[in-house]
Amino acid sequence: MYNLYQQPAVAFEFGWDVGGPLLLIVVLLIFGIPMWVSMGIGVIAMLFFTDVLPLHLLGESLFEGMDAFALIAVPLFILTGDVLVRTGLSNKLLDIAEATAGGFRSGFGSSTVLGCGFFSCISGSDAAGCAALGRMTINRLTKSGYPRSYAAALVASGSCTGILIPPSIAYIVIGLILGISASTLFVAAVVPGVIILISIMVTNVLVNRIRGYENSTSQFSIRHWLKTVWDGRYALLVPFIILGGIYSGIFTPTEAAAVAVISIITIGLFQGTLTLKDFPEMLVSSAKVNGVILPTVALSLPLAEALGALSVPQYFIEQVLSITENYNYILLLIIGILIIAGCVMEAVPNIVLIAPFLYPLSQQ
Structure with missing residues (x-):
């Protein structure tokens, strides 16, 4: 641009x-x-x-800085995160992460990293991931034996992977500043982002082996995992729309964000987890x-x-x-x-x- x-x-x-x-x-x-x-x-x-640059042209320059179709994706991704929290679908994502990694060594810590990274990825913002899941996951981690400071660091590091794994607000801004296609950045960043997410999970496992933080005795169950995935099927619809739509070429990032937020709002209204009274506070927050x-x-x-x-x-x-x-x-x-x-x-x-x-x- x-x-x-x-x-x-x-x-x-x-x-x-x-x-x-x-x-x-x-x-x-x-x-x-x-x-x-x-x-x-x-x-x-x-x-x-x-x-x-003449100062009287500053206003025109500011308008040009905002006059980009890709920028519409930023508020839409942020609103997606707010709607996920308001409808309770963010908790479903965390439940799926816990069912996936919770039965293994250091499972609670690994599932926290996976859940925070997953939510931050969908909402496009690491801050959204910390704010939405931080308090709940930190309390769960401390009950599992983690020091509160380490639990907070684990949530922060997991949420930060949301910047790296598309869709990400950071990539949209980079594309605008440097004149690079956001879709190109999304495709290029998937593998490095996933590698870093896995690296954080592996690091947590190694730290637990040395310090013995986690005292969880839960076991992985395929039946429990399938039930959790089914219960959270509407939450999984969001990454399917965003990532599948972008990588298949059906949607641009902006279109994917719009379809995702409309889909979640529709699901929330039909399930009764979202009401018209929630919209003012939700929109103001975004x-x-x-x-x-x-x-x-x-x-x-x-x-x-x-x-x-x-x-x-x-x-x-x-x-x-x-x-x-x-x-x-x-x-x-x-x-x-x-x-x-x-x-x-x-x-x-x-x-x-x-x-x-x-x-x-x-x-x-």
Whole structure:
């Protein structure tokens, strides 16, 4: 969508006209100012000092940043997660995960990782997975013998795989920022995401063997598993619609999200687990999350245009390559930057701020 890497309009010389606004964004974030507010102030300051984009065109640029069909999928996926929680289908997903992994060694921990990852994958948001299943799963884990801190870490790590396994809001934003098809990203990310999910489950098994946290004695039963899957058949309909529709080419990610949320609402209304009175609170909850993500994405376009016109990404690449051209060292640098940034910012702000620098560097 965005052409971040066009030929620069001017030769870049690093100074306070560029460094100051970028530093201002970082300082505001450190003081807890919301990401979209910090970025908005920084963008206005950069446009004012550099004059690469007239300020009176900022509104038009913001509109262009939001004028993308793929962005409609973001609120729809978030609403999907809210409806799953409201109808109780999220509990069915967790029950299926427990029936699948609960009868094996470290089963409760593994089923928690599987359930949180599964829910986060469907809703497209790791935060949604933590919020929806966190309290319930942590209580179950502590009753099974896990320390509360370890249980919380297990839920968080399982939910974070929702960013990696499609459909994911992060991939939609990456596609918009870097001009890559979201469907292409979804297909490319399935195997790495599943591998990481399995790796977390294996790590939990190894930790349990060493520390002996879990005291569960439940056994796997194919009859119980089949019964649980049948009881949760409507919950399994959601990933079938989203993943099956996208990978078969029947739906785009946006269309799949729309069909999924309409299907869940219909199921909830017919089963009586969802009423018209639930809609205002449910829609407001989804709107609050969208009110953080979408303004950040909108502000990414004027920021990207300013950085591209000033050739800041090219300058960054030149500086890195002047230090080393070794592929392994550059890869370690990229990983280090992502780890540090990930400790202080969430996925969407990281993508918006860092992707224009690291993506062209990774292509060198």
